[in-house]
Amino acid sequence: MGRAEVSGEDNLLKLVEADGPDDSDYRLQEQVGFILRKAHQRHVSIFAARIADLTPPQFAALAKLRDVGETSQNQLGALIAMDAATVKGVIDRLKARGLVELSRHEVDKRRLLVNLTAEGRDAVERLIPLAREITQETLAPLSAKEIATFMKLLAKLA
Amino acid sequence: MGRAEVSGEDNLLKLVEADGPDDSDYRLQEQVGFILRKAHQRHVSIFAARIADLTPPQFAALAKLRDVGETSQNQLGALIAMDAATVKGVIDRLKARGLVELSRHEVDKRRLLVNLTAEGRDAVERLIPLAREITQETLAPLSAKEIATFMKLLAKLA
DNA sequence: TTGATATCATTTGCATACGAATGAGTTTAC
DNA sequence: GTAAACTCATTCGTATGCAAATGATATCAA
Numbered sequence A, B: 001m002g003r004a005e006v007s008g009e010d011n012l013l014k015l016v017e018a019d020g021p022d023d024s025d026y027r028l029q030e031q032v033g034f035i036l037r038k039a040h041q042r043h044v045s046i047f048a049a050r051i052a053d054l055t056p057p058q059f060a061a062l063a064k065l066r067d068v069g070e071t072s073q074n075q076l077g078a079l080i081a082m083d084a085a086t087v088k089g090v091i092d093r094l095k096a097r098g099l100v101e102l103s104r105h106e107v108d109k110r111r112l113l114v115n116l117t118a119e120g121r122d123a124v125e126r127l128i129p130l131a132r133e134i135t136q137e138t139l140a141p142l143s144a145k146e147i148a149t150f151m152k153l154l155a156k157l158a
Numbered sequence C: 001t002t003g004a005t006a007t008c009a010t011t012t013g014c015a016t017a018c019g020a021a022t023g024a025g026t027t028t029a030c
Numbered sequence D: 001g002t003a004a005a006c007t008c009a010t011t012c013g014t015a016t017g018c019a020a021a022t023g024a025t026a027t028c029a030a
Helices: A011-017 A032-050 A056-068 A073-079 A084-096 A118-139 A144-157 B011-017 B032-050 B056-068 B073-079 B084-096 B118-139 B144-157
Strands: A100-104 A112-116 B100-104 B112-116
Touching (some): A032 A056, A032 B118, A056 A073, A056 A084, A056 A118, A056 B032, A073 A084, A073 A112, A084 A100, A118 B032, A144 B144, B032 B056, B056 B073, B056 B112, B056 B118, B073 B084, B084 B100, B112 B118
Antiparallel strands (some): A100 A112, B100 B112
């Protein structure tokens, strides 16, 4: 864009010029964001290995609906940290599989109410033990004490 | 699927029947996977606020290329934890913006070599200080000591 | 009451993310 | 030396994830 530099091989210079932290010290592998992304990937992979026919967001929707009962689509999204566009896709797919059913709110005709079907409720109940195992396996590299510490700190970041 | 239950209001029963951990105790909000996903979302959001014209994966690719120099596309993917299909899309977009350039490996004609352009190198150098700030802001809810602990544990999970 | 504002949902467009299938090229085994 | 096995990359299909624009309905204020 701006300044046309000499070439691409002037790395040594920078070791001298720097006053703040040195640019050549930036290690991607050590940045929270990068490791967070990898940890999340690992979890999703563990999830898929144990629950093949449902994704984590889909399961989250079902589990939340089990907790709170009938809710509007947007409200559900807020509860499981999904924006309106994302939650729509998730609910569409759950509906296509007969795990949730939709209806219009009687009074406020904007709202789309979501609820578990009998089959959906059955599925969550059946999957919760597996979900517990997924949590355990994800945390398996840590000791019990480390898990407590980690969860406390992770919660602060989320 | 199986047992046709009475209705949806027999929650109290389950508190009695359970022998293992109770199903009604499953709290989505407390599962690693769910919080990990939220923490990751928060980081991406912080990233976007500071570096609007590049995504975290795109930046990761550039930062890694700066470290290791010319590499094959798949090799780069391995270094930044992306499968072949994903890395292709990322590199395509970086190429379209003139930040990386591609060439064929002379000997092994399967390999697609990726390298930073001068503009690409310039961009990474310029963005690294911002990336440092992103890391800091992401970790801001934690004290220095907590950060050290958290990073150690997170690394074990990833 | 009506006009401005806000909320709920949908749609579009773009960017990861990954499994699975495929094709091209390379290496291994025999 | 050739067939089998492997590797690199591409493509396709599906599923998040989010910004922005839009439409429909509700609410608020004048």
